[in-house]
Amino acid sequence: MAHDTTHAHESNSKRIWTVFIILSIITLVEVILGIIKPDFLVHTYFVSLKLINWIFIVLTIWKAYYITWAFMHMEGETKGLRRSVVWTAGFLIVYLVFILLTEGDYVHEVLQRGQVAWDF
Amino acid sequence: MEATVTRTGTEGKTWGGGNQPLKVSYGKMMMWFFILSDALTFSGFLASYGFARYKFSNSWPIADEVFNHFPFLHGVDAPMYYVALMTFILIFSSVTMVLAVDAGHNMKRGKVAIYMLLTIIGGIIFLGSQAWEWKNFIQGTYGAIETRGGNVLQVIDNDGHRVALDEFVVAAPKERIQHERTNGLWFTDEPTLARFTMDDVLAGFEANPNLLIRTQELTETGEKVILTRQASLAKLESEGIGVIEGANLQKNEYGNPLFGDFFFFITGFHGFHVLTGVLINIIIFFNVLIGTYERRGHYEMVEKVGLYWHFVDLVWVFVFTFFYLV
Numbered sequence: 145m146a147h148d149t150t151h152a153h154e155s156n157s158k159r160i161w162t163v164f165i166i167l168s169i170i171t172l173v174e175v176i177l178g179i180i181k182p183d184f185l186v187h188t189y190f191v192s193l194k195l196i197n198w199i200f201i202v203l204t205i206w207k208a209y210y211i212t213w214a215f216m217h218m219e220g221e222t223k224g225l226r227r228s229v230v231w232t233a234g235f236l237i238v239y240l241v242f243i244l245l246t247e248g249d250y251v252h253e254v255l256q257r258g259q260v261a262w263d264f
Numbered sequence: 265m266e267a268t269v270t271r272t273g274t275e276g277k278t279w280g281g282g283n284q285p286l287k288v289s290y291g292k293m294m295m296w297f298f299i300l301s302d303a304l305t306f307s308g309f310l311a312s313y314g315f316a317r318y319k320f321s322n323s324w325p326i327a328d329e330v331f332n333h334f335p336f337l338h339g340v341d342a343p344m345y346y347v348a349l350m351t352f353i354l355i356f357s358s359v360t361m362v363l364a365v366d367a368g369h370n371m372k373r374g375k376v377a378i379y380m381l382l383t384i385i386g387g388i389i390f391l392g393s394q395a396w397e398w399k400n401f402i403q404g405t406y407g408a409i410e411t412r413g414g415n416v417l418q419v420i421d422n423d424g425h426r427v428a429l430d431e432f433v434v435a436a437p438k439e440r441i442q443h444e445r446t447n448g449l450w451f452t453d454e455p456t457l458a459r460f461t462m463d464d465v466l467a468g469f470e471a472n473p474n475l476l477i478r479t480q481e482l483t484e485t486g487e488k489v490i491l492t493r494q495a496s497l498a499k500l501e502s503e504g505i506g507v508i509e510g511a512n513l514q515k516n517e518y519g520n521p522l523f524g525d526f527f528f529f530i531t532g533f534h535g536f537h538v539l540t541g542v543l544i545n546i547i548i549f550f551n552v553l554i555g556t557y558e559r560r561g562h563y564e565m566v567e568k569v570g571l572y573w574h575f576v577d578l579v580w581v582f583v584f585t586f587f588y589l590v
Contacts, residue, residue, distance in 0.1 A: 160362050200585050200589045201585065204585040229297070233300055249321075256322075
């Protein structure tokens, strides 16, 4: 609605196909990396996560950006709506993931120290 | 009357009241906030998947080995090709959806209808693919041996290839038959009995000297630990309690039970969203055909279901990454 009154008769189909091509290329890169799994990416760690996984996560967020901004037309919405949706999700998810992964890692260490047996 | 009017000095400003600060209709704004809450639900699922994975980070199943089927390619190791194909199907149906929205802006009813139809077909193909994926996961390929501690042991040969239980175990004649409701006094029944008993597996394993046991544990380089022949026999005898073929919510042949649970829950919840998306799309499609939105003067309803449909695609992008790639 933010845009349909001002330029109602303009077609965005060129941009849509461009975004489709970008999304396809990103997915292809992900799949190829996932099949080859280059050794140096798998065995290099950055902030206790494999480099290859960082690449996957960054590419995924990049794809999410294109889907939200271009396909869901977030780029055409007001700043207020954009922030109330994207920032809310962003902060809560980062917080949740941080807590759960830290806790998961801690529980893992407890299992490793042998106080609790998981394989008997 | 003048005295009762409160002047705040914000009249005419964005948040001064009497206007639409977010410049969207009520319906579209609520669709956005529904999507926000749904996104948080999915992140809850995926984050708890991350928790379980960190907790068992040295024994989690390797996704490439689990999801390596492709239609009409039997016995060919095809890691990820199939889910990649599913991803493309969903992204493409997202494209047709956004083209339908675009055609709606230009009030082209015929084009909206065609693109909506293509979107629906894409959604149905995706659902079918997911059903096939579930079928493979539930049936299993190789089978495994359950241990007393609730872990699984998998069988491989000297070259490191997985060996299915069928290939070396011969079921001995049994006297034990499945108890069913029809022949019981208390009208209770029991789960289907496994095809092989632990004794059958042990006999088969001993008769084939080229077989080894692979445990769930991961080495430093991310490969599963393989036991020597002697250790394999000892492990089977001391810890094996039965046979697992395929997967359900209690156990699965791939490893940690949580792996199966999260697979069923997350892809199931997502599949449910795709299903509802397809159903809503069908309703809107027929509304387009009978000209509801033409009479209304705008195609905003198509935009709203479009938002939902793109969201379903967005979630799949994350499920694809965290379940199949990472």
